[in-house]
Amino acid sequence: MTLHTRPWLDSVAPYVPGRRAPSPDGSMASNExxxxxxxxxxxxxxxxxASATRYPDPLADALRAELADQHRVHPDQxxxxxxxxELIFLLAIAYLAHGGRAICADPAYQxxxxxxxxxxxxxxxVPLRDWAHDLEAMAQLPATIAYVVNPHNPTGTVRSRADLQRFVRAARADLVVIDEAYIDFTDDPAARTALPLARAGQAVVLRTFSKIDGLAGLRVGYLVGDRDIVATLRKIRAPFSVGSVAQAAALAAARDHAHRARVRSHAIAHRADLTCLLRRAGYQVIPSQANFVCVITPDEAGLLDRLAAHGIVARPGSALGLPGSVRISVPSSRGLALLAAALG
Ligand SMILES: Cc1ncc(COP(=O)(O)O)c(C=O)c1O
Known part of the structure; x- marks a missing residue:
């Protein structure tokens, strides 16, 4: 018997995660x-x-109820x-399989x-304009799904809520997906969540517990959108994809507003310090609203080597679709000291 992979999979390159650093303070590749x-x-x-012997709640009802309350939507949304x-994969299976058309920024979230x-x-x-989504150009293209990552990864730029509202109205896409993995780190008053669009069923919003809540290792994210979309995705998901420990951790994190506020202040203050350090060392840095900054440099490998010599691992832009850049996650205070030494 000969087993053939589906032919289109031959051209798919797997996701390449950020490399691990020798210490957590030097870890600046994955926006943790x-x-x-x-x-x-x-x-x-x-x-x-203690309850690990039991299967988890398949739909994470307690967590859904808390999130529905916080976002003023029905739990079925x-x-x-x-x-x-996982939710990005489910959207692709449900709406893009066999002949669907996706439009993303170039570079996009991989x-x-x-x-x-x-x-x-x-x-x-669709190429970025001034390092941000060119929503006006994206709106012209017919598509099944249009993806907007706001703040954008890997540049950290944002488009305003008014821009997103205009985009959703003008877009020729059947579905607009707005990924807000980094929305909690914004301090630009124009950068507001698109949840009102999700509440009204005009877009789907994606959120994660991996960034502001620091639960990247536990794997919990969620989608807010139209009930019919949620119902469709429920049909195709694996029934127990989110473990009970992860659900309990996410519920506690969702209620721990003080911790979120601490992480946010840390990110905003250290992002400014990080930007300042890099600019003083002569690098061009794109102003960021996320928990990372993107450095534009003709010598990507040179900057990565300079950092690596001080135990820092950052992400090469060439691995993120933006050659000639290096993405550096906002570090701890000790990480910032390592960076100062590397650049000094
Ligand atoms: C834009 C964006 N969306 C989603 C994710 C993944 O989030 P999760 O850890 O919830 O799968 C990331 C992770 O880096 C991201 O940058």
Whole structure:
């Protein structure tokens, strides 16, 4: 018997994660939280671990109820997933498989493109304008799904809520997906959540517990949108994709507003310091609203080597579709000191 892979999979390149650094302080490749896990989350994890013999709640009802309350939507408008990545894959399976068309910014968040290619969809990238989504150009293109990552990864730029509202009205796409993985780190008053669009069923919003809540290792994200979309995705998801410990941790994190505020202040203050350090060292840095900054440099490898000599691992822009750049996550205070030494 000869087993043939589906032919379109031959051209799919797998996702390449950021490399691990020798120490957590030097870890600046994956936009993880440099702030220690909230004590309330640690306690919730310990207590949930005692019930590890049981299957988890398939739909994470307690977490959904909390999120529905916070976002003022019905729980049926929320789907919890194994990281927002799982939800991106479900959207691709449900709406893009066999002949769908995806449009993204170029560069896009890699998983948006990979998930679309895996289901044999056509993917178009629209070049950034001033390092931000060119929503006006994206709106012209017919598509099944248009992806907007706001703040954008890997540049950290944002488009305003008014721009997104205009885009949703003008877009020729059947569905607009707005990924807000980094929305909690914004301090530009124009950068506001698109949740009102999701509430009204005009867009789908993706959120994650991996960034502001620092739970990247536990894999929890969620989608807010139209009930029919949620119902469709529920049909195709794996029934127990989010474990009980992860659900308990996410619920505790969602309620720990003080911890979120601490992580946000840390990110905003250290982002300014990081930008300043890099600019003083002569690098061009794109102003960022996320928990990372993107450095434009003709010598990507040179900057990565300079950082690596001080135990810092950052992400090469060439791995993110933006050659000639390096993405550096906002670090801990000790990480910032490592950076100062590397650049000094
Ligand atoms: C824009 C964007 N969306 C989604 C994710 C993935 O989130 P999760 O860890 O919830 O799968 C990331 C992770 O880096 C991201 O940058």
């Amino acid at each position: 939280s440099p702030v220690p896990t909230s004590q309330r989350v640690v306690e919730a994890i310990a207590s949930a671990a 929320i789907l919890v997933g194994n990281g927002s990545d 998983v948006d493109q990979i998930s679309a290619r895996i289901v044999n969809a056509d993917v178009s990238g």
